[in-house]
Every structure is written in structure tokens, then in C-alpha cells.
Amino acid sequence: MTPDRWVVLITGLLLVVFIVWFFWLKRSKGVRAAEMSGGYQEAMILVKGGYTPDTIIVSRGKPVRLNFRREETASCSDKVVFEHFDKSAELPTGELVAVELMPKEAGEFSFACPMGMFRGRLIVE
Amino acid sequence: MNEAKSPQAIHSDRKPRQEKAPPSELTQHIELSIGGMTCAHCPLAVEKALKAIDGVVSAHVNLANGLAAVDYDASRARAMDLVKAIRAAGYSACAATMRIPIKHMHCSSCVIRIELALRMTPGVLSARASLGTNAVDVEYDPSTVDFEAIRRAIESGGHKVAEPRPADVKAAAEEDADPEQAANEREYRTLMRKFWFAGVISIPVMALSYPDLIPGLREWMPMGSDTRRIVWALLGVLSLPVLLWSGSQFFVGMWDALKHRTANMHTLISIGITAAFLYSVVAVAYPGLFPDPALAEVFWDVTDVVIALVVLGLALEIKAKGRTSEAIKKLIGLQAKTARVVRDGKEVDLPVEEVVAGDIVIVRPGDKVPVDGDIIEGSSAVDESMITGESIPVEKRVGDEVIGATINKTGSFKFKATKVGKDTALASIIRMVKDAQGSKAPIQRVVDMVSGYFVPTVMILAILAFVAWYLIGPEPRVVYATIVLVTTLIIACPCALGLATPTSLTVGIGKGAENGILIRSGDALQTSEKLDSIILDKTGTITRGEPVLTDVVVAQGQSENEVLRLAASLERGSEHPLGEAIVQGAEQRGLSLTDAEHFAAIPGHGVGGRIDGWEVLLGNAKLMRDRGIASDMLTKDWERLATEGKTPMYVAINGTAAGLVAVADTVKPDSKSAIDALQRLGIEVVMLTGDNERTAKAIAREVGIKRVLSEVLPDEKAHEVQKLQLEGKTVGMVGDGINDAPALAQADVGFAIGTGTDVAIEASDVTLIKGSLVGVVTAIEISRATMRNVRQNLIGAFGYNTLGIPIAMGALYPFLGLLLSPLIAAAAMAFSSVTVVTNANRLRFFQPRRVAS
Numbered sequence: 004m005t006p007d008r009w010v011v012l013i014t015g016l017l018l019v020v021f022i023v024w025f026f027w028l029k030r031s032k033g034v035r036a037a038e039m040s041g042g043y044q045e046a047m048i049l050v051k052g053g054y055t056p057d058t059i060i061v062s063r064g065k066p067v068r069l070n071f072r073r074e075e076t077a078s079c080s081d082k083v084v085f086e087h088f089d090k091s092a093e094l095p096t097g098e099l100v101a102v103e104l105m106p107k108e109a110g111e112f113s114f115a116c117p118m119g120m121f122r123g124r125l126i127v128e
Numbered sequence: 129m130n131e132a133k134s135p136q137a138i139h140s141d142r143k144p145r146q147e148k149a150p151p152s153e154l155t156q157h158i159e160l161s162i163g164g165m166t167c168a169h170c171p172l173a174v175e176k177a178l179k180a181i182d183g184v185v186s187a188h189v190n191l192a193n194g195l196a197a198v199d200y201d202a203s204r205a206r207a208m209d210l211v212k213a214i215r216a217a218g219y220s221a222c223a224a225t226m227r228i229p230i231k232h233m234h235c236s237s238c239v240i241r242i243e244l245a246l247r248m249t250p251g252v253l254s255a256r257a258s259l260g261t262n263a264v265d266v267e268y269d270p271s272t273v274d275f276e277a278i279r280r281a282i283e284s285g286g287h288k289v290a291e292p293r294p295a296d297v298k299a300a301a302e303e304d305a306d307p308e309q310a311a312n313e314r315e316y317r318t319l320m321r322k323f324w325f326a327g328v329i330s331i332p333v334m335a336l337s338y339p340d341l342i343p344g345l346r347e348w349m350p351m352g353s354d355t356r357r358i359v360w361a362l363l364g365v366l367s368l369p370v371l372l373w374s375g376s377q378f379f380v381g382m383w384d385a386l387k388h389r390t391a392n393m394h395t396l397i398s399i400g401i402t403a404a405f406l407y408s409v410v411a412v413a414y415p416g417l418f419p420d421p422a423l424a425e426v427f428w429d430v431t432d433v434v435i436a437l438v439v440l441g442l443a444l445e446i447k448a449k450g451r452t453s454e455a456i457k458k459l460i461g462l463q464a465k466t467a468r469v470v471r472d473g474k475e476v477d478l479p480v481e482e483v484v485a486g487d488i489v490i491v492r493p494g495d496k497v498p499v500d501g502d503i504i505e506g507s508s509a510v511d512e513s514m515i516t517g518e519s520i521p522v523e524k525r526v527g528d529e530v531i532g533a534t535i536n537k538t539g540s541f542k543f544k545a546t547k548v549g550k551d552t553a554l555a556s557i558i559r560m561v562k563d564a565q566g567s568k569a570p571i572q573r574v575v576d577m578v579s580g581y582f583v584p585t586v587m588i589l590a591i592l593a594f595v596a597w598y599l600i601g602p603e604p605r606v607v608y609a610t611i612v613l614v615t616t617l618i619i620a621c622p623c624a625l626g627l628a629t630p631t632s633l634t635v636g637i638g639k640g641a642e643n644g645i646l647i648r649s650g651d652a653l654q655t656s657e658k659l660d661s662i663i664l665d666k667t668g669t670i671t672r673g674e675p676v677l678t679d680v681v682v683a684q685g686q687s688e689n690e691v692l693r694l695a696a697s698l699e700r701g702s703e704h705p706l707g708e709a710i711v712q713g714a715e716q717r718g719l720s721l722t723d724a725e726h727f728a729a730i731p732g733h734g735v736g737g738r739i740d741g742w743e744v745l746l747g748n749a750k751l752m753r754d755r756g757i758a759s760d761m762l763t764k765d766w767e768r769l770a771t772e773g774k775t776p777m778y779v780a781i782n783g784t785a786a787g788l789v790a791v792a793d794t795v796k797p798d799s800k801s802a803i804d805a806l807q808r809l810g811i812e813v814v815m816l817t818g819d820n821e822r823t824a825k826a827i828a829r830e831v832g833i834k835r836v837l838s839e840v841l842p843d844e845k846a847h848e849v850q851k852l853q854l855e856g857k858t859v860g861m862v863g864d865g866i867n868d869a870p871a872l873a874q875a876d877v878g879f880a881i882g883t884g885t886d887v888a889i890e891a892s893d894v895t896l897i898k899g900s901l902v903g904v905v906t907a908i909e910i911s912r913a914t915m916r917n918v919r920q921n922l923i924g925a926f927g928y929n930t931l932g933i934p935i936a937m938g939a940l941y942p943f944l945g946l947l948l949s950p951l952i953a954a955a956a957m958a959f960s961s962v963t964v965v966t967n968a969n970r971l972r973f974f975q976p977r978r979v980a981s
């Protein structure tokens with residue numbers, strides 16, 4: 004093996020390790036939804052290349068209102084689906100769309116775009 | 129207020145409800161409608177939540193009508209507090225909203241004054257005025273306060289409700305209410321511009337990048353010459369705007385995704401094109417770095433052509449995806465844009481969004497009915513085909529319900545709006561279809577599992593391929609390794625995978641809606657495909673659900689019409705459905721009925737009375753025996769009619785048996801053909817009924833059903849469904865959605881036969897708006913066609929990726945010496961997702977098989 008081969012091999016392996024760590028191993032802690040005067044637990048979610056924040060923490064048994072605002076035109080993200088709640092909403096670009104849910108049991112529920120490229124989690128405590 | 133009974137008085141009469149029996153000066157009474165109460169303990173939970181509020185004197189919640197009656201001390205609690213408490217308990221509280229335009233609202237103090245004035249109004253829960261829209265959004269309880277009261281409140285605050293200008297109404301009518309479509313159109317145009325730019329630049333770049341292949345160029349710019357280097361440098365300058373402008377969405381998309389620690393198609397494409405671009409920059413800038421001048425090749429063409437093709441793919445995908453939701457657009461297009469409403473005694477044209485419940489709406493011939501409501505004046509024939517699928521216009525009179533989006537044919541009428549905005553039947557249909565289109569089919573789970581890992585995996589594979597080619601590949605290793613890296617990144621297409629299920633589902637469910645079938649979820653769609661067994665409720669599903677007169681048999685010497693006339697006259701006062709059927713049957717034959725004297729019901733036996741001097745008895749055999757009337761000569765006919773599933777009754781005149789009248793619930797005209805079609809699809813059809821075995825068997829024979837479950841009590845229906853499921857079958861149940869709700873819920877797929885207006889039947893997975901069994905056949909056909917389409921798409925997308933990626937990595941090179949060009953990879957990638965969407969669009973041409981009736 005020539006030195007340049009060693010360099011390429013080691014760089015390649017390091018990159019692989021970095022990809023695994025960056026995309027799969029690190030998870031965000033999440034944001035707690037604020038309890039508003041209307042009795043809802045509300046959180047604002049920005050849809051742009053993903054959901055910001057992508058992890059929302061809420062309490063069980065209180066209605067949740069997630070306000071989505073999509074600021075991109077990529078066709079993948081034009082809808083958000085809450086599979087466990089049988090809910091979905093269309094997200095026209097630039098409009099605020101509220102999704103209301105009633106988390107009855109604790110657990111972790113994912114939400115995503117129909118194609119599953121954008122993912123978020125709703126953690127019910 | 130002595131404006132008596134003019135239509136507006138209906139509004140203003142309602143207001144002073146809070147003054148009803150006040151226990152103390154400040155106590156107010158309010159009734160709030162509450163949604164989401166499904167169980168017996170729900171009212172208790174709401175009451176508890178309400179009573180916990182400081183200031184609430186008493187709270188009583190009625191489950192039956194969904195109303196909470198609350199007495200509260202207005203100085204300590206506000207109506208909004210009550211609503212908040214109800215929401216916090218997990219239920220939805222009343223609250224309709226409306227937006228009212230305000231005249232001359234210029235300053236923030238105006239805003240505050242209007243808001244305050246509205247908040248002081250009983251029944252108004254919240255008010256938010258905005259200078260931006262020049263309007264106030266009011267959340268209010270429609271049963272307590274109405275538009276008039278809200279307008280008065282605004283006027284008391286010193287402001288005026290802006291009259292809708294005719295121009296605004298017209299604008300609202302013409303405005304294309306689909307911002308999404310407009311956004312898609314813009315996106316499409318931008319992408320096409322980017323494509324043309326990249327495409328035009330690609331042509332000279334392609335030609336000049338391979339001078340060795342083109343005779344004239346080879347001599348003009350030989351390998352290693354300065355001319356070649358300068359030309360290539362210029363090509364790089366040309367390609368830079370392609371990379372930065374045409375390819376901008378890839379970088380933006382990658383960056384946005386990276387911030388969320390995710391990767392998508394954009395990540396792959398941008399790494400691919402950047403790698404190709406950087407390699408070329410190095411090759412032109414530092415050719416000395418390469419041991420052989422042949423290695424100092426440029427890949428500008430890869431950058432340009434890949435961008436052009438993938439951008440074109442994205443554009444075509446947007447176009448094709450727009451078509452998948454055509455069905456829903458048609459439904460939205462049905463919505464009326466304006467309404468002619470009586471306000472302040474004047475007729476005004478309003479945008480349909482501003483019509484509130486309680487408004488009096490005027491509909492002229494040819495107009496669209498704007499919202500749902502009840503007719504209060506006039507009559508007409510209304511074409512409801514767009515909602516119910518019933519092609520013959522329906523006669524409507526005072527008190528009848530009209531549905532928004534239907535078309536008034538002949539007369540004019542006024543109606544009182546009951547359901548507006550998102551509550552109308554059409555709006556619920558649209559919402560249901562949209563929800564269903566957004567839901568996931570279980571088959572999608574495979575994709576979901578893969579999609580989170582797909583892109584990073586491709587990146588890892590591309591790196592490994594690069595390393596492998598660099599370590600052990602043939603010379604020139606750098607060039608091969610780079611080509612393999614770029615090709616692998618570009619050929620992988622996560623979009624095709626992701627698009628496969630949702631696009632087919634959107635088209636399939638939309639197709640259902642076009643045929644009057646509301647499929648509630650992807651789950652229901654997928655399960656419908658696998659049904660082995662369908663249970664049909666007899667009454668109202670196979671049959672019309674209303675008995676009609678079928679036969680009149682007479683003893684010798686009697687006239688058929690006379691016997692029927694007497695029987696019908698006797699039953700005229702009766703409210704029994706069988707009696708009504710006889711009366712209607714007689715009226716249809718044009719017989720004039722007379723009143724009965726001494727009418728007497730003989731419980732369990734029949735009825736008797738005197739008509740035109742005749743003593744008439746109508747009832748069963750026991751009645752005849754008890755009265756000593758010989759009826760033997762009719763017994764044979766009685767037996768025959770009973771075997772046919774009909775209900776025969778004896779008629780005796782002056783103590784002699786005169787004949788039989790038989791009534792029966794008749795089979796809907798298309799039931800038999802629908803059941804035949806189901807059996808041809810390989811589905812076992814079972815009939816379920818509470819009727820006796822003889823009637824059940826007769827109907828089953830008529831429509832060709834072999835398996836009959838008769839004499840089933842209403843609450844045992846769900847159990848019967850379960851028994852069939854225990855045989856290992858996937859069971860569908862078709863019923864009316866109200867009495868059959870538990871059975872529908874128990875079945876794997878519950879089909880509810882709808883009645884037109886009430887489409888939101890909770891227990892069902894599929895709602896058939898047309899009320900015919902043919903809908904079940906069409907639903908199953910649609911589900912089969914859609915799932916077949918989904919499978920084709922998934923196989924295509926998975927197959928494409930599992931074949932394409934190894935080939936791009938060079939798996940075929942050792943055997944065939946075949947290596948994919950990045951240009952071909954780009955073309956394949958761009959068109960794989962377009963193919964998936966196009967295949968889904970094929971479903972639009974699905975035609976339900978016409979079941980001959």
C-alpha cells in the first residue's frame with residue numbers, strides 16, 4: 004500500500020464514522036410546548052428542510068396545538084402526518100397551519116411528511 | 129323590540145338569554161355546546177372542570193344534546209374562562225369564529241376599543257382586531273349571540289362594520305382559492321427556467337469537454353495544450369452560474385436538512401455535483417498534480433447535465449403531483465363563492481365565508497345553494513347529484529334541508545343557514561378526503577423504516593466505493609474513483625421510494641370521492657383489498673328499508689280495488705309502517721279513501737272499524753279465527769306470500785274473508801347485480817338480519833345470497849361479525865352507520881350507507897354517499913386497483929435503487945467492464961420519481977365497472 008492509499012482509506016473510514024454519528028447517533032433534547040391562555044399547549048414549528056424544533060414535549064391529557072409554518076416550496080414537505088392520531092394537515096407555503104391533538108396516553112409519537120423525509124417527535128409525558 | 133316576526137327578529141329574539149332566572153344580580157347563565165363527549169363519564173369530567181372555576185355557581189352538562197348550562201358570577205369569571213376549562217379537560221367548546229371587516233380602523237386605540245366592546249358582549253368569547261386586515265376575528269357562541277348583536281357591539285364602540293363592496297364580492301368570487309396551486313405553478317416555472325439555463329450551457333460544455341472524440345476539436349485543442357486548458361477554464365466559468373443558480377435548491381435543501389441532522393435527495397445531489405466540480409477545478413488549476421496529463425480531465429459536463437436533468441425531473445414531478453389531487457380540486461370547485469343574504473332588511477351579496485349560521489339566504493333559480501340550511505319560504509327542485517349522486521332533482525319544501533353546493537333548478541326560496549364554513553356537508557367531505565389522502569397505508573411502514581437510513585447509507589456506500597476503487601481499482605484510479613463516487617450519489621433516488629405510496633393513495637382516494645365513496649384512511653383502503661367476506665345488513669342496505677304494498681289477493685266475488693280501498697281507509701289513521709305502506713299503495717292506485725268509524729286496534733292481531741257502512745277487519749289468521757271468520761280458501765295464498773318474505777294480512781268485510789293485502793320491504797333495484805359482482809370478485813356475501821328466517825331466506829334467494837344469519841338481535845350484530853373473523857376471515861360489514869355502529873366498528877372494514885347530508889359517520893371506514901350497494905363493489909375495485917398500483921411503485925422504486933446503486937458502485941465492472949456514466953445516472957434518477965408519479969396518475973383513468981342493473 005502506497006502512502007496516498009493509506010490516506011484515502013483512513014479519511015474514508017473517518018468520514019463513515021462521522022456520518023453514522025452525525026445522522027444517527029445524536030438526538031435533540033426537544034422543546035416543551037408552552038401552555039397558553041386558551042387551555043392549549045402550543046408550540047410553533049418551522050418547516051424548512053426539517054422541523055424546527057423537531058422534538059416537542061407535552062403533557063398528557065391536555066389539548067395540544069402545533070402551529071406549523073412552512074417556509075419552503077419543496078413538494079415533499081407540503082403535508083404533515085400524525086400517524087398515531089390519524090391527523091394530517093396541508094402546509095401551504097408561508098401560512099400558519101394549526102394542528103390540534105389530544106394526547107390521551109404517554110409515549111413517543113412521530114410525525115413526518117408523507118414521504119418520511121422530514122421527521123419530528125411528539126413526546127407525551 | 130316590537131319588530132314582530134320579520135326574519136331578522138329571529139336573530140334578536142335570542143339575545144337576552146342570560147337574564148333568565150338570575151339567582152343574584154351578577155350571575156349570568158350561558159349554554160355552551162361541547163364537542164368530543166363520547167362516553168357516559170364525559171359530562172362529569174366537564175362539570176367537574178367547570179365547577180372548579182372560581183365564580184361558577186352551577187354547571188350541568190347534558191350528554192344527549194351536548195350542551196353545558198352554566199350559571200356563573202360575571203364579576204369573577206368570564207365566558208372565556210369556562211371555555212378554557214372545557215378545553216383543558218380535553219373537550220372542544222362551542223365557539224364559532226367569524227371575521228368582520230371594520231370601516232375606518234386606523235389606530236391601535238380603535239383596535240382596543242373594538243376588542244373591549246366585543247368582549248363585553250355576552251356570548252363573545254374573544255375578539256382580536258387587526259389593523260393589517262382591517263377586520264376583527266370574533267370567537268363567539270352561536271347559540272347566545274349572532275351577527276346583529278356583534279354588529280351592535282361594534283357600533284357601540286363607535287365603529288362601523290364595513291359594507292362589503294360589490295367589487296370585493298366579485299373579487300372573492302373570481303379569486304382562485306388555491307394558494308397551493310399558485311405556489312406550485314411558481315415553483316414549476318422557476319425550475320423550468322433553471323432547467324433551460326443549465327440545458328443550454330450543457331451543450332457547448334459537453335462538446336468541448338470531450339475534444340478527443342470530436343475530429344475538428346482534437347486538432348485545435350490537443351491534450352496538454354494551453355488552448356485546451358484555457359477553453360476548459362472558460363467552461364468552468366460558464367458552469368459556475370449553473371452550479372450556483374440552477375443548482376441552488378440542492379445546496380439550500382442540503383443545508384436546511386443538515387441543520388436537522390437529516391439528509392435527503394438534495395444532500396446526495398449537492399455532494400455529487402460539488403465533487404465533480406471541484407475535481408475539474410483542480411484539474412484545470414493544477415494539472416501538474418496529476419502524474420499523467422490524461423488524468424487532468426474536467427467534469428463540467430457532469431455538473432451541468434446532472435443539474436439540468438434533476439431539475440427537469442423535479443419540475444415534471446411537481447406537474448404530475450398536481451394532477452394527483454385533481455379530485456379534491458373538483459370538490460373544492462363545487463363550493464359556491466357568493467351568497468345573497470338578508471341583512472338589516474336588505475338583500476346583500478356576500479362572499480360565502482361571511483355567511484353566519486342563522487342568516488336568511490335567498491336562492492334564485494339556477495343559483496348554487498351557498499351553505500347548508502332549512503327552507504323557510506318557497507319551494508323548488510334542487511339538483512343534489514354533486515353531493516348525493518342522485519341524478520333526479522329533489523323536490524324541496526318549507527322545512528326541508530338543503531345542502532350547500534347543490535344547484536337550485538326551478539323555483540326561488542329562502543332558507544335559514546344552519547351549517548356554514550367548515551361545518552357544511554361539502555366541507556366535511558373535503559376534509560375527510562384530505563385527511564384520508566394524508567393518512568398512511570400500513571404498507572408504507574416498510575418505506576418509513578428504510579427512509580430514515582437511506583441517504584446516509586448511500587453516502588457511506590459512495591465513500592466505500594471511492595476508497596475501494598482508489599485502493600484496488602485500475603488506473604487512472606483517481607478518475608475512476610471520482611466517477612464512481614459521483615455516480616453512486618446521484619443514482620440513488622430516495623424520492624421515488626417516498627413518493628410510491630402517498631401519490632397512489634391520493635389518486636385512489638380521490639377517485640373514490642369522485643364516485644361517491646369516502647374512504648377514511650389508507651388503512652381502510654389497504655384492508656378493503658383483502659376482504660374475504662362481506663356482511664350485508666338486510667334492512668336499508670339490501671332492501672329499501674321501507675315496506676311497500678306488493679300484493680292484493682281477493683276471494684271470489686270481490687274486487688281488488690275495493691278490498692284495498694277498505695283496508696287502506698281503515699289504516700289511514702294508523703302510524704304503523706305496515707299501515708302506511710297500505711295507505712300509500714292505495715293512493716298510488718288512485719283510490720279515494722274514506723274515514724273509518726269506530727276504529728279499534730286489536731293489539732297483536734290487527735285493526736277493525738266501520739267504513740261506508742261496512743264492518744272491516746284487517747289482521748292475522750288468529751284475528752279471523754277469534755271472530756269465527758272462515759279464511760281457509762285464502763290460506764294457500766297466505767303461505768305463498770309468506771314464503772316470498774312478505775307480510776300478508778287478512779281483510780274481512782262484514783264477517784266474510786274478502787282477501788289478503790301483503791306488504792314487504794323490497795329489494796333495491798341494483799342490489800342483486802352488486803351482490804353478483806361481489807361474488808364474482810371472490811368475496812363471500814353473508815346477509816345479517818333481525819327478521820325471521822322465512823323472510824330472510826326469501827330476500828336472500830331473490831338476490832342470490834347463500835349464507836344467511838337471521839333473527840340476530842341488534843346488539844348481537846357485532847358478535848356475529850366477530851364469529852366470522854374467528855373463522856380467519858377479513859370481514860367487511862355494510863350497514864346504516866347508526867344502528868349498526870358497533871358491528872361496523874368491529875368489522876375489519878365498516879361500510880356505512882350514507883344519506884347524503886350526514887357524511888361524517890364516525891364508526892365507518894368507508895362511507896357510501898350514494899346509498900347503493902354498488903358503491904361497495906366500486907370501493908373494493910378502487911382499493912384493489914390502488915394497492916396494485918402502490919405495489920408496482922414500491923417494487924419499481926426498491927428495485928431501481930437496489931439495482932442502480934451497486935451498478936453505479938461498479939459491481940458489474942469486474943465481469944463486464946461496465947461502468948455507469950454519471951450522466952446516465954442523473955437521467956435515471958430524474959425519471960425514476962417522475963415514473964412513479966406518472967404510474968400513480970394512471971389510476972385517474974380507473975373506471976368503476978358498470979354493474980348492470
